[in-house]
Amino acid sequence: MADLTFVRTQMLPPQEAPGAAVGAVRWMRENLFDSWLNSVLTLVSGFAVVWIVVHIYPWFAQSVWNASSLQECRAIIQERFGEGAHGACFAVLRERWQQYLFGFYPADLYWRPTLAFFLMLAALAPVLFSGLPRRMLWFSAAYPGLAYWLLWGGSIFTPIAIYAGFVVAVLAHRAVAGRWGGLAAMIVAVAALLIWWFYLAGPVARTLAAPGFFSLRPVQSNQFGGFTLSLVIGVTGIAFSLPLGILLALGRRSDMFFVKTICVGFIEFIRGVPLITLLLVASFLLNIFLPPGTNFDIILRVIIMVTLFASAYMAETIRGGLAALPRGQYEAADALGLDYWKSMRLIIMPQALKISIPGIVNNFIGLFKDTTLVAIIALLDPLGLTTAIRADSNWNGIIWELYGFVALIFFLFCYSMSQYSQYLERKLATDHR
Amino acid sequence: MSEPQPIDAADLEVHPEKLKVTDQLAIEIVGMNKWYGQFHVLRDIDLTVYKGERIVVCGPSGSGKSTLIRCINRLEEHQKGKIVVDGVELTSDLKNIDKVRSEVGMVFQHFNLFPHLTILENCTLAPIWVRKTPKKEAEEVAMHFLRKVKIPEQAAKYPGQLSGGQQQRVAIARSLCMKPKIMLFDEPTSALDPEMIKEVLDTMIQLAEEGMTMICVTHEMGFAQAVANRVIFMDQGQIVEQNAPKEFFNNPQSERTKLFLSQILGH
Numbered sequence: 001m002a003d004l005t006f007v008r009t010q011m012l013p014p015q016e017a018p019g020a021a022v023g024a025v026r027w028m029r030e031n032l033f034d035s036w037l038n039s040v041l042t043l044v045s046g047f048a049v050v051w052i053v054v055h056i057y058p059w060f061a062q063s064v065w066n067a068s069s070l071q072e073c074r075a076i077i078q079e080r081f082g083e084g085a086h087g088a089c090f091a092v093l094r095e096r097w098q099q100y101l102f103g104f105y106p107a108d109l110y111w112r113p114t115l116a117f118f119l120m121l122a123a124l125a126p127v128l129f130s131g132l133p134r135r136m137l138w139f140s141a142a143y144p145g146l147a148y149w150l151l152w153g154g155s156i157f158t159p160i161a162i163y164a165g166f167v168v169a170v171l172a173h174r175a176v177a178g179r180w181g182g183l184a185a186m187i188v189a190v191a192a193l194l195i196w197w198f199y200l201a202g203p204v205a206r207t208l209a210a211p212g213f214f215s216l217r218p219v220q221s222n223q224f225g226g227f228t229l230s231l232v233i234g235v236t237g238i239a240f241s242l243p244l245g246i247l248l249a250l251g252r253r254s255d256m257f258f259v260k261t262i263c264v265g266f267i268e269f270i271r272g273v274p275l276i277t278l279l280l281v282a283s284f285l286l287n288i289f290l291p292p293g294t295n296f297d298i299i300l301r302v303i304i305m306v307t308l309f310a311s312a313y314m315a316e317t318i319r320g321g322l323a324a325l326p327r328g329q330y331e332a333a334d335a336l337g338l339d340y341w342k343s344m345r346l347i348i349m350p351q352a353l354k355i356s357i358p359g360i361v362n363n364f365i366g367l368f369k370d371t372t373l374v375a376i377i378a379l380l381d382p383l384g385l386t387t388a389i390r391a392d393s394n395w396n397g398i399i400w401e402l403y404g405f406v407a408l409i410f411f412l413f414c415y416s417m418s419q420y421s422q423y424l425e426r427k428l429a430t431d432h433r
Numbered sequence: 434m435s436e437p438q439p440i441d442a443a444d445l446e447v448h449p450e451k452l453k454v455t456d457q458l459a460i461e462i463v464g465m466n467k468w469y470g471q472f473h474v475l476r477d478i479d480l481t482v483y484k485g486e487r488i489v490v491c492g493p494s495g496s497g498k499s500t501l502i503r504c505i506n507r508l509e510e511h512q513k514g515k516i517v518v519d520g521v522e523l524t525s526d527l528k529n530i531d532k533v534r535s536e537v538g539m540v541f542q543h544f545n546l547f548p549h550l551t552i553l554e555n556c557t558l559a560p561i562w563v564r565k566t567p568k569k570e571a572e573e574v575a576m577h578f579l580r581k582v583k584i585p586e587q588a589a590k591y592p593g594q595l596s597g598g599q600q601q602r603v604a605i606a607r608s609l610c611m612k613p614k615i616m617l618f619d620e621p622t623s624a625l626d627p628e629m630i631k632e633v634l635d636t637m638i639q640l641a642e643e644g645m646t647m648i649c650v651t652h653e654m655g656f657a658q659a660v661a662n663r664v665i666f667m668d669q670g671q672i673v674e675q676n677a678p679k680e681f682f683n684n685p686q687s688e689r690t691k692l693f694l695s696q697i698l699g700h
Contacts (some may be wrong), residue, residue: 328543329547331541334506335508335534336558336563339527339531351548354549430549430591
């Protein structure tokens with residue numbers, strides 16, 4: 001039998017790892033060249049990347065920023081880079097970028113949408129980042145009214161009168177809650193809100209506005225366009241479709257027959273109809289049903305349709321999150337004596353929404369890009385503007401520069417949303433799986 | 434590998450002199466029936482529970498024992514008969530249901546802690562939102578009960594970071610924070626590894642010694658012998674036999690009980 005005893009007399013010092021096992025070399029070995037097939041694919045892909053860059057680079061390098069028409073652009077490029085040279089004509093962006101941002105908003109009032117945009121960032125910050133002081137949420141709540149005033153102008157008492165509706169509703173709720181109980185108070189509050197908005201808010205605002213204090217020059221909805229329009233529709237749609245979607249999802253899972261039927265009917269109907277159809281209804285048909293003489297703002301109509309459309313999808317996304325929660329969570333909340341709304345708000349929704357984040361952001365991004373469909377009903381969103389610019393004889397024939405620019409801006413917004421959603425998912429990951 | 438040994442009554446440290454039953458009514462169930470569709474799950478259940486009682490409910494799976502205790506806090510609705518908990522009758526009146534639920538604590542087989550909240554938040558949530566306790570006071574109460582179940586140091590962690598036994602003890606503490614008059618246990622140790630079962634049973638014994646009224650669905654017959662004052666055997670939705678543990682285990686009357694005991698105690 002062999003000798004199995006062994007005693008180490010000298011300890012080994014640690015040694016440097018061989019070059020092939022660390023750093024960039026190792027990474028490349030593992031990821032790019034770990035078999036002959038992958039090596040071939042790596043080389044082919046590398047060649048394709050180089051080929052694309054080589055062909056696109058001159059288009060950027062030989063671009064022209066100063067010209068007043070496409071013909072002039074081409075002439076400058078030929079002159080500078082020789083016969084047959086191709087290059088981008090970014091001069092069109094230089095000439096029209098303000099139109100892309102603001103549409104036909106009066107040029108001397110550009111500061112208003114610009115200010116509204118930056119205030120929007122400030123209003124969003126406390127909603128998106130829970131680390132910021134909660135008091136900032138008051139500004140977020142006031143922001144929609146402020147933005148309305150800045151964008152459309154007129155008297156500040158118009159948004160104030162609309163906000164006052166909530167005060168009226170709360171007062172009505174308080175007055176009734178003690179006597180007739182919660183449900184009756186809720187119904188009375190909603191009724192008071194609607195009565196105030198439809199019949200009283202207008203006269204009150206007009207009376208207060210008469211002296212002309214705090215009035216901005218009014219801007220009509222048909223002067224809106226470009227990314228201002230996309231953002232107004234997109235942000236409002238996003239802000240309202242989430243709560244509406246939550247209510248619809250809860251309604252669809254409700255035990256109450258009528259609530260459930262209404263929610264299912266709404267979701268299935270709205271989901272089953274193309275958005276363009278709804279926009280056309282908003283644009284042409286709605287006026288037929290409204291009392292003659294009512295001027296129901298076209299952007300408001302579009303926002304309502306886009307919100308309803310997105311909320312139906314949102315409801316189904318959130319329902320998926322609700323269905324993924326174990327029954328035990330509902331039972332534990334019930335067993336502790338939490339009522340329906342408290343258990344939804346504190347236990348069920350935080351978890352269901354967390355599960356649904358990828359789907360919710362998916363819907364947000366879809367909604368934001370769908371705002372370009374308003375071009376169909378002659379609103380000048382970035383794509384509608386592009387068509388208009390291309391119809392200009394100076395810029396006839398230009399394609400890549402314009403659509404590329406629009407795509408880039410949309411990409412920036414959508415990519416930020418995606419990045420935020422990933423940050424949120426990481427932050428909320430408490431399950432330690 | 435050997436079979437995990439059931440915990441013997443002798444392994445559990447109980448002070449029998451502390452276990453006291455009063456003559457005040459805690460729960461009264463009269464002629465209660467429940468159906469799932471056409472399936473008759475609970476048939477003519479009559480049960481009176483006095484304050485301070487420790488009742489163990491056992492029986493084969495599907496016998497309706499879980500359904501029975503879930504009817505007591507209306508996680509399940511009964512269709513016939515009467516359930517009165519601490520003087521409040523359970524009907525479809527939501528106010529009564531919430532009142533009963535805030536007086537009756539429940540511990541589940543799978544703990545059902547809220548994974549998005551820390552241990553402390555799990556314990557303070559219901560006192561703050563249902564009892565309207567100020568946050569600071571609720572936190573003090575929660576820490577008191579977390580110390581009692583011997584895991585105060587885990588307060589800032591999330592449920593996913595704890596072992597099964599620890600999670601179940603948090604679940605017990607969470608229920609206790611509502612200062613319930615009655616505790617229901619639905620197979621509290623069935624999802625636990627054998628070495629964690631004892632730590633949970635010890636917590637339950639401590640609770641019993643403090644006079645808590647407890648109804649416990651469990652297969653831990655050692656616990657039943659040491660702590661219960663009454664053992665109920667259910668089969669096919671009916672109470673087949675109930676007796677003091679000594680009588681129940683040593684001298685079962687019904688054939689069905691004898692068969693069940695021989696299977697569960699083995700050998």
